[in-house]
Amino acid sequence: MTDRSVDDLLTTPLRVINVGLKGLAESLKVLEVPVVQVDWRPPAGGDPKLADLLSKLGT
Amino acid sequence: MELIEQANREALGRMVSGDPVLVDVRPASEVIPALGERVILHAGPPIEWARMCGPLRGAIAGAIVFEGWAEDLAAAEAMAAGGEIAFHPNHHFDAVGPMTGLTTRSMPVLVVENRAFGNRAYCTINEGLGKVMRFGGNDGEVLGRLAWIRDRLGPALGAALRHSGGIELKSLVARGLTMGDEMHQRNVACSSLLLRELAPALARSVTESAALAEILAFIGGNDQFFLNVVMALGKAVMDPVRGIEGASVVTAMSRNGTDFGVRVSGTGDRWFTAPVEMPDGLYFPGYSEVDANPDMGDSTIVETIGLGGFAMAAAPAVAGFVGAGAASDAAVYTRTMMEITVGQNSEWTIPALDYAGVPTGIDVRLVVETGLAPTINTGIAHKKPGVGQVGAGVVRAPLGCFEQAVRALAETLGVS
Numbered sequence: 399m400t401d402r403s404v405d406d407l408l409t410t411p412l413r414v415i416n417v418g419l420k421g422l423a424e425s426l427k428v429l430e431v432p433v434v435q436v437d438w439r440p441p442a443g444g445d446p447k448l449a450d451l452l453s454k455l456g457t
Numbered sequence: 458m459e460l461i462e463q464a465n466r467e468a469l470g471r472m473v474s475g476d477p478v479l480v481d482v483r484p485a486s487e488v489i490p491a492l493g494e495r496v497i498l499h500a501g502p503p504i505e506w507a508r509m510c511g512p513l514r515g516a517i518a519g520a521i522v523f524e525g526w527a528e529d530l531a532a533a534e535a536m537a538a539g540g541e542i543a544f545h546p547n548h549h550f551d552a553v554g555p556m557t558g559l560t561t562r563s564m565p566v567l568v569v570e571n572r573a574f575g576n577r578a579y580c581t582i583n584e585g586l587g588k589v590m591r592f593g594g595n596d597g598e599v600l601g602r603l604a605w606i607r608d609r610l611g612p613a614l615g616a617a618l619r620h621s622g623g624i625e626l627k628s629l630v631a632r633g634l635t636m637g638d639e640m641h642q643r644n645v646a647c648s649s650l651l652l653r654e655l656a657p658a659l660a661r662s663v664t665e666s667a668a669l670a671e672i673l674a675f676i677g678g679n680d681q682f683f684l685n686v687v688m689a690l691g692k693a694v695m696d697p698v699r700g701i702e703g704a705s706v707v708t709a710m711s712r713n714g715t716d717f718g719v720r721v722s723g724t725g726d727r728w729f730t731a732p733v734e735m736p737d738g739l740y741f742p743g744y745s746e747v748d749a750n751p752d753m754g755d756s757t758i759v760e761t762i763g764l765g766g767f768a769m770a771a772a773p774a775v776a777g778f779v780g781a782g783a784a785s786d787a788a789v790y791t792r793t794m795m796e797i798t799v800g801q802n803s804e805w806t807i808p809a810l811d812y813a814g815v816p817t818g819i820d821v822r823l824v825v826e827t828g829l830a831p832t833i834n835t836g837i838a839h840k841k842p843g844v845g846q847v848g849a850g851v852v853r854a855p856l857g858c859f860e861q862a863v864r865a866l867a868e869t870l871g872v873s
Contacts, residue, residue, distance in 0.1 A: 456458035
C-alpha cells in the first residue's frame with residue numbers, strides 16, 4: 399500500500415466488505431457505514447484433516 | 458477428482474431423467490412381501506424401541522391395535538417393548554412415510570413407478586391434518602380414519618388409477634412449482650391438480666354417489682394430500698441413483714425423531730447418522746417450542762430431489778408459514794442450496810428465479826466444505842404421543858452425517 403493510498407483510506411468515507419463474523423458488519427451498520435457482508439467460514443469448519451481430505455476428493 | 462465428477466454427472470442424469478408415474482394403490486403387504494404379522498416399517502434410519510421418541514412409540518402402539526395384534530394401547534406398548542414386533546426402516550423396502558412414517562401390512566400404499574428405470578416406490582396415503590398417526594395420534598378417531606382409508610379410499614383410488622392408466626407426476630410437479638408449491642409444506646396446487654386428474658376416474662370406479670362425495674371431500678379438504686405422492690415420487694427417482702461408484706451425491710435423508718440419517722450413492726446403502734435437530738419455526742395457538750418433538754420423518758426425500766426447502770423460492774408463502782423470514786428471503790434459501798448441489802433440474806423451474814431449475818443432487822463434499830447444511834421445511838409434532846401437529850418450521854440436517862459420509866467415501870476410493 400503506497401502512502402497515497404493510506405492517505406485516501408484515512409480521508410475518504412469508509413466502504414467496507416466484511417468477511418466472516420456478521421457482528422462486525424452490524425456494528426458498522428449502526429454507525430451508518432456502507433458495508434457488504436460476505437457469509438464465509440473456513441472450509442470444513444476449520445478441521446485441517448477434513449479440509450485436506452476434501453481437497454484430495456476434488457472440491 | 459475425475460472419477461467423482463463423472464459419477465456425479467451420472468447421478469444427476471439419472472435424477473433428471475426419472476419418469477415417475479402414480480400407477481396404483483395397493484395394500485402394503487401385496488407390494489412389500491416382508492410386511493407380515495408383527496412387522497412395522499418406520500421413518501428414518503434403524504432404531505430400537507428403547508431409543509424411540511414419544512410420537513413414534515404412540516403411533517406404533519396405535520398401529521399394533523389397528524392391525525389387531527393387541528386389544529388395547531397398553532397391551533400394544535408392552536408387546537413392542539417386549540421385543541415381539543420387528544421394526545425396520547421404510548427405506549429398506551422401497552418405501553417412505555411422513556413423520557412417524559408407519560407402514561403395516563393392511564395399510565394401502567400409493568405406488569409410483571419410475572418408467573425410465575422400471576423400479577417402484579411406495580408411501581401410505583396422507584391422513585389429513587390434526588390428530589393423525591403420522592404425528593403419533595392413536596385414539597379411536599385416528600384408527601377409525603385409517604380403517605376408512607383401508608376399506609374405502611385405498612381401493613377406490615387403486616381402481617381409479619388402474620382405470621386411468623396412471624398419472625404422470627413430473628409435469629404435475631413442474632406446474633405446481635409455478636403455482637407456489639414447494640411440495641413439502643405447501644402442496645395446495647399439486648393436490649388440486651391431482652384431484653382434477655383423479656376425479657373423472659373416481660366417478661367411474663365409485664358408483665355410489667355418497668361414497669364418491671365422501672372421497673372427493675376428503676382429498677379436496679386436505680392441502681397436503683400430495684405430500685405422500687411426491688414422497689413416493691422422490692423415492693422412485695432416487696433409488697436408481699444408489700450404488701454409483703465414486704458418486705458423492707446424497708440418495709436419502711431421513712429422520713426417526715432421534716437420529717438423522719443420510720445415504721450416499723458411492724457408499725451404497727450404509728447410513729451415516731447424527732442426533733436429529735430441533736426445528737426452528739412457528740407454533741399453532743397454545744403451543745410453543747417446549748412442546749416440540751425433534752425433527753422426524755422420511756419426507757426429507759423431497760429435499761433430496763431438490764424440492765421443499767431447496768425450492769423455497771417457488772413458494773414465498775411458505776417462508777412465512779414456517780417462520781423462515783420475509784417472502785423475499787425465500788430466494789436466498791434456494792440460491793444457498795445451489796452452492797451444495799451438483800446441478801439444476803431444467804424440467805422443474807422457478808419463475809421467481811428467472812426460471813432457474815431447482816438445486817439438484819446434494820454433494821456431501823460441498824456440504825462439508827461450505828458448512829451449509831441442507832435446509833428442510835418440516836411439520837412439528839408434539840413430543841407427547843397422540844397430540845398431533847403443533848407447528849411448522851425449518852430445520853438443518855446435522856453436518857456430522859455429511860462429515861462421516863465424506864470420510865467413508867474417501868476410504869472407499871482409497872484416499873487418505
